[in-house]
Amino acid sequence: MVSNAFDHRKYTPAEPVPLTNRQWPSRTLTQAPYWASVDLRDGNQALLEPMSVEQKKRLWALLVKVGLKEIEVGFPAASQHDYDFVRWLIEEDQIPEGVNVQVLVQAREHLIEKTFAALEGVERAIVHVYNSTSKVQRERVFEQEREGIISIAEQGARWVQEYAARYPQTQWTFQYSPESFTSTELDFAVAICEAVMDVWQPTPQKPCILNLPATVEVGPVNHFADQIEYFITHLKNRDSAIISLHTHNDRGGAAAAAELGLLAGADRVEGTLLGNGERTGNMDIVTLAMNLYSQGIDPRLDLSNPDEIIEVCTECTGLQVHPRHPWIGELVYTAFSGSHQDAIRKCLHKQQDDEAWQVAYLPIDPKDLGRDYQAVIRVNSQSGKGGMAFLLERDFGISLPRWMTLELAPHVQQASERVSGELSSQIIRDILLDTFMRDAPLTLKGYRLDREGAERLTATLMRGDESIALEGQGNGAISAFMDAWQRHTGQSVSVVDYGEHALGEGSDAVAIAFVQLNVNGTRVSGMAEDGDTVSASLKAVLSAINRTEAANVVANASAPQASHA
Incomplete structure (x- = not known):
């Protein structure tokens, strides 16, 4: 019986998207998206102890090094640390050519004013403004109808436009997010984004960015792809907007949702290098980039030194990387099976x-x-x-x-x-070595091999202080030794298998030999190493014989003893 506390009936499934001719399932990705890092903002907000300015500097250097061209550096109107960090980037000329900083701000005038003040003197920047649009937030948080929420977005867009005009020396890009896009009715998401575009008047030559966040992942990844395709196919002036994705990992599908969202027509993805973010995290840029790489697509990021990425991210965030983390975890390429x-x-x-x-x-x-x-x-x-x-x-x-x-x-x-x-x-x-290499009780003191006609071997063995002389002949050194041993002991001994090779190269190379013998009907193996190939072979045979004698000693010691009345 299921307990009352664990009741699936309190939840409703994601509402199907009205797509009658969806195209994304039949598409194939052929190129990487525009990447945007939110490590320094979204990732930083999710930390128990937010990063210091020095930690942000170190992580910034890593993000630039791996090749990220758009980096959200913070919420300068809401955090003095973020404000100071943005000023350091600008005043100390730390923004390389081709890299865009991005800042986040709510659709509130005093915050927008302070945001532009923080960016004064920057060569180029993305100003990212947002407001919540989902039905639950409209009804339960803001207590407003659709028209009121659209008015907030339009006013925020106008303020962004007005304050940007005060800094004409900067190349501005405007970005709008309908926060909680995945929980917003799709027709309303399209309508509010079009209202913002009507304010900004973007063009194909100077597009805006429309960022569609799965602020909370609330449905399957295929449902998210449907939402993106619906949005794109219903948006007017699509060619004047860069469609961006910001997926979260509440259901474990952030990377998959982003990948399918790209198939649905999106151009850009926001995420963090190792997935750090609120709740279960953001979309993991490393995972998605390596997914593309493994399909023969250039990710346009340099991820060739994952140990550095792990080290810097761990030091700056205090979060450990799981050994089974996709692609770069310590044990990902390790097989125990x-x-x-x-x-x-x-x-x-x-x-x-x-x-x-x-x-x-x-x-x-x-x-x-x-x-x-x-x-x-x-x-x-x-x-x-x-x-x-x-x-x-x-x-x-x-x-x-x-x-x-x-x-x-x-x-x-x-x-x-x-x-x-x-x-x-x-x-x-x-x-x-302990198992197969035995040099007692028998050891090889020396040998001589005469190769005129049939090979004749003369060998001297030592058993403690006792010297044993052996002579035999055969078609090789081992067969000659077998002949000599059988003559000496009367044992039935034969070679079942043999192998040898050199360890190393050049004049200092050592030979290693392996032999499997049949000694009185029992198979036993031995091995040996020596600078001389023949010595290695003979010592391997003696190792096998020594193992046989050791086994016999053990067997005799454990056998029941006869009693004497």
Whole structure:
């Protein structure tokens, strides 16, 4: 039974948009929108402790560095910090060529007057005026009819126009937002924006900006796209307005809503670099830009150093970035799952520099974001064979044969379960060596290989202080050693599989050898490293034999002892 406190019946679904021939579902994005950052205003308002002027300066430098051309710097009429910051930008000549500052102001004359005073001397700027238009605000907050709300917008537009005329040296762009657009009847949203345009008289050569905010996200993302398409197709003088979007993330759809809104015909999006904003946040510029990038579209932003973006945003806002944050989180390109690791490892081996990116589980090349492949595959208790093999090859140049990988896997799994966390590549290498590289009780003291005709091997082994001389022949060093060992011990020993390769390059390269033997019907593996290839091979065989002897000792020690009456 559902409790009375959790009752879905108190809510009503979003009203369907009357579109009979919607076009946005069949469109494809081909270029990036105009980007507008609201980190320094909307993002700052959402902080428990708003940014200091010094923090704003640091974040401003980052926004400019990544390539944002329109940056909302604050609400200078309502905040002394914002006012001081705007004056610093202007007086210290901190606004680069081609960058527009944007300021927000309510449709109230004394606030508009102070806003223009704050901007005195700026070369170009966007003045963003707004008033609330939704039905609930009209009826329950302002207690006015539609005509009264339109009058507020028109008067605000006239004041903006009048005060701008007092500063003719500045290139002004006017922007209007019907706040809570998504909760406003669409015909009224169109009507109030047209009323503002009638005041400003924009042209295709000098357009205004109409910003349509999902002040609170109240419906599905496809519904938002419908709203945008309806607005655009019903707006007169569409070519004299830049249609801008300002989506919030209350339903988790801010980036998706903006993306679909662009398909519906919008030109511009406002957001913050990592989605900081009121309630669940603003549209995340990094996410949307990388969405476009992954589809082969130039985002016109430089996001190649996400670590710097994270560092600056974290320091300035005090908000941590989730390790699974889309595109740039610490663990986004990390695979712990065994099947994922195996697929990634195989794809990376086959990926060519001159072909389109085709790597399973990696939608883009991590190197594009300044990430190397060091963190792509990491091993924990959920990982598989491919992950540990990848790490050994990547960090130590050890390329395990398939059968050695299979035999190593249970040992790594047991270790990962004991630590209840991630295993480093060094730990995995230590497990490999501890398991398969045994130099006791038998060690190789020396050998001589005569290659005239059938290869004849003479080898000297040590068992403690005891010296053991062996002689045998075969078609190679290992087969000759097998022959010598069987002659000496009478054991049935044969090579099941063998592999070796060089570790490194040049004269200092070391050989690493892997061998799997069948000793009296039991398979056992061994490995060894040596500067000499033959020595590495013989030592690998001895490692396997030593492992067999160690296993026999353990088995005999655990066997029940006969009693003596």
